[in-house]
Amino acid sequence: xxxxxxxxxxxxxxxxxxxxxxxxxxxxxxxxxxxxxxxxxxxxxxxxxxxxxxxxxxxxxxxxxxxxxxxxxxxxxxxxxxxxxxxxxxxxxxxxxxxxxxxxxxxxxxxxxxxxxxxxxxxxxxxxxxxxxxxxxxxxxxxxxxxxxxxxxxxxxxxxxxxxxxxxxxxxxxxxxxxxxxxxxxxxxxxxxxxxxxxxxxxxxxxxx
Amino acid sequence: xxxxxxxxxxxxxxxxxxxxxxxxxxxxxxxxxxxxxxxxxxxxxxxxxxxxxxxxxxxxxxxxxxxxxxxxxxxxxxxxxxxxxxxxxxxxxxxxxxxxxxxxxxxxxxxxxxxxxxxxx
Numbered sequence: 001x002x003x004x005x006x007x008x009x010x011x012x013x014x015x016x017x018x019x020x021x022x023x024x025x026x027x028x029x030x031x032x033x034x035x036x037x038x039x040x041x042x043x044x045x046x047x048x049x050x051x052x053x054x055x056x057x058x059x060x061x062x063x064x065x066x067x068x069x070x071x072x073x074x075x076x077x078x079x080x081x082x083x084x085x086x087x088x089x090x091x092x093x094x095x096x097x098x099x100x101x102x103x104x105x106x107x108x109x110x111x112x113x114x115x116x117x118x119x120x121x122x123x124x125x126x127x128x129x130x131x132x133x134x135x136x137x138x139x140x141x142x143x144x145x146x147x148x149x150x151x152x153x154x155x156x157x158x159x160x161x162x163x164x165x166x167x168x169x170x171x172x173x174x175x176x177x178x179x180x181x182x183x184x185x186x187x188x189x190x191x192x193x194x195x196x197x198x199x200x201x202x203x204x205x206x207x208x209x
Numbered sequence: 210x211x212x213x214x215x216x217x218x219x220x221x222x223x224x225x226x227x228x229x230x231x232x233x234x235x236x237x238x239x240x241x242x243x244x245x246x247x248x249x250x251x252x253x254x255x256x257x258x259x260x261x262x263x264x265x266x267x268x269x270x271x272x273x274x275x276x277x278x279x280x281x282x283x284x285x286x287x288x289x290x291x292x293x294x295x296x297x298x299x300x301x302x303x304x305x306x307x308x309x310x311x312x313x314x315x316x317x318x319x320x321x322x323x324x325x326x327x328x329x330x
Contacts, residue, residue, distance in 0.1 A: 037262070040279045154264070154279060161263035164239045169298055171260035172240060179239035194293075 006093050006102050007124035016123040016133050018140050021116065022148060026159035028088065028107040028115040029187040034155050035082070035090055035105065036191045038063055045150050047143070049075060056190040059084050067096070071139075084189060099132070100124040113159060119144065159185075168192060216318065216325040219244050223322060225252070229270035232257050235326070240301070241265070242326055244317075247286055248273050254316050254326050255289045256301035266300060275300065 007015065024031060034040075038061065041048040050066040061082045068075050081093045092103040104120040123136055165173050165181040169192065173179055219242060220231040230245035243257035245268040255275070257266040264279030268286065275284040283292045289300035302316070318325050 040264075043281045044279060157265065158263055161258055166258070166263050168262055169260060171263075171298065171301055172256065172258060174301070176239055 007100055007122065010100075010124035010126055014125045014130055014133075016121075016125060016136055018121040018137065020119045020121075020141065020144050022119075023110070023114070023116050024152070024155060025114050026155045027113050027185050028109045029185045030155055030159045030162065031107045031115050031117060032090065032187050033158065033191065034151055036061070036084075036187070036189060038191075039193065040154065041065065044154065045147060047146065053193075058189040061190065097129075099129050113163070214318075214327045216327045217242075219254070219317070219324045219326050221322060222319055222324050225324065230268035232265065232267070238328070243268060243275070244324060244326070245270075245286070252317055252319075252324060253286060255284075258301070260291075260298035260300065 038051050038053055041051045047068055048065055049068060050064075052064045054062040054064065056062070061080075063080050063082075065078050065080055066075055067078055076096055078094050078096050083091045083093075085091050088106050088108055090105045090107075092105070094101050094103075101124070102122045104118075104122075106118045106120075107115055108118075109115050121140055123133075125133055161172070162185050163181055164179040167173075215237075217235045217237065219233055225231065225244065225246055230243055232241060232243050234241045241257045242254055243266050244252060244254050247253050255266070258264075259266055259277040259279065259282055261277060261280055261282050264277040264282075266275050266277055266284065268275055274286050274292065275289070276282065284290065284300050285292055289302055291298050291300075316327060318327055
């Protein structure tokens with residue numbers, strides 16, 4: 001899928017760029033699943049108060065997230081566009097307080113059941129928005145750390161149950177001797193959701209329960 | 210003839226009085242179990258792996274139901290059946306061991322005030 005075109009009118013000096021790298025003991029498909037699973041956001045992360053999925057297919061998702069801005073306690077609704085650019089890359093484009101941002105997350109397997117994530121944030125600051133540069137520079141790594149810590153047990157647990165041959169919407173195999181899977185863990189998009197999901201169903205989501 | 214039992218220590222019975230539930234990985238069974246006392250003070254044991262995406266199930270002592278920490282799916286504390294509309298998935302129950310003497314099914318035993326989950330081998 002072609003990457004979207006954002007921030008082309010922002011001078012380079014007004015672009016705030018932040019790079020964060022992390023390693024985790026789960027495979028890339030599990031880490032990627034965590035990004036695409038939008039339904040956990042307002043249950044697991046106190047920073048999110050609501051999520052509505054407007055549209056999704058195997059390459060992209062448009063959602064509205066209600067986010068509580070740390071320190072200020074202000075709630076804002078943010079339209080978020082997520083795109084699976086290639087097998088290893090997700091690009092998220094958003095607008096908050098009129099500020100355009102692009103987050104590129106690259107996830108690569110390093111060895112079996114281990115991967116490395118490279119998160120690249122870009123904020124395109126035009127006009128008055130430039131004054132927010134130092135604040136965002138300070139805030140974003142803290143936000144990233146908070147969300148990372150909150151998501152960490154999900155990814156590690158998901159990895160564990162997938163190795164126990166867990167099947168979505170079914171669970172573990174009935175017999176203990178069948179609870180073992182050593183093959184490649186794959187991610188299938190869009191993430192299956194119930195048609196009656198409170199986050200909204202879409203005709204593009206093929207899952208029927 | 211009664212079958213041999215495989216038993217796993219879960220927690221001390223007294224600790225179930227203090228905490229509303231216990232969750233413990235049982236690696237030998239490749240599962241995680243939740244143990245709690247229902248509103249009739251009866252010990253209940255289910256798999257605490259949510260059949261949706263594998264999230265952790267916890268017991269809501271106020272609402273007397275089970276729910277997933279990841280996506281808030283809810284389950285009956287009596288049967289393990291999912292209570293979200295039209296969802297067929299259940300929490301896994303164990304193959305109950307059968308007390309032939311009393312013709313009663315059970316999936317735990319208490320020894321010296323310790324609670325053990327049991328499966329027939």
